Amino acid sequence: RVSKQVGFPVVSVSQSMRLIALYVDGQRRVMEDSAAILSRANQALATLERYKLRLDEVAGTLSALEIEDLVTVRDVCAVAQRLEMVRRIATEIAEYVLELGTDGRLLALQLDELIAGVEPERELVARDYVPEPTARRARTVEEALTELNALTHTELLELPVVARALGYTGSPETLDSAVSPRGYRLLAKVPRLPGAIIDRLVEHFGGLQ
Incomplete structure (x- = not known):
């Protein structure tokens, strides 16, 4: 009161x-x-380490498939799913760090190391794969990320639901359909390549291939 x-x-x-x-x-x-x-917090950190390891695996697979132009919607959703799972457990740990105050300094350092680059990667995946707006369906990158954030834990485990959040139909046929990246994510890995140059390259070539 x-x-x-x-x-x-x-x-x-x-x-x-x-x-x-x-x-x-x-x-x-x-x-x-x-x-x-x-x-x-330590239990959550151990979970985050496992999540991050799995994220690195699926992200590496996606990069290899992008180079070969063999990506499917399922591959994209697997990465988006893992990125969101990592983001959520990291948010939980960040709250523990806040509660611990000075006792959480080591935990904060470990957290920062584990999630370095995760948030930019999340946006880059969306920029690469959110479908182009159409008359019937239009979803921006920001809207797709908001949709992913709004999914319940159970929904996040379902790839068709993740696909719908990204702007796809989520049907089994859609999950197995081929999709090509615009190239933002891989170009962002090139050292000292400014974002403005990346934007112009994507605009000029229209895709990674």
Whole structure:
């Protein structure tokens, strides 16, 4: 009640119950012991490491298929799915880092190392593969990323649902259909190649092949 009245966060300390609670915007958040938070954070970090390893595998496969011009919608969805899974677990760990304060410095360094380049990669995949707008269906890169973000955990496990979020129909035939990248993702891996040059190259050639 005090937090609502004054409009500022309020900390409540109960010595008898050994409890610290934070009240912000009408919400109550019990502050846990650092050891308990760190334990959960380490478990989440181990999960992130597994997710990132799998992401690297499917992303590497996608790169090889792009060079051979053998990409299917299924391949794209597998990478988009893994990128979103990594992003979500990283967001959870970032909250633990915030709660831990100075105790979370090492965790923050590990997190930064694991997710380096993930967010740009997520956008580049969308820029490469979100279908061109048509009269019946138009979806921007931002809208596709928002759709992916809005998927539940269960929905994210379904590749047809991921395909629909990206702007495809999601049918079995669509998942196995061929698709060609515009080239943003692979060109971004070229050292010292400015984004403006990449945009002009894609605009000029229209695709990677």
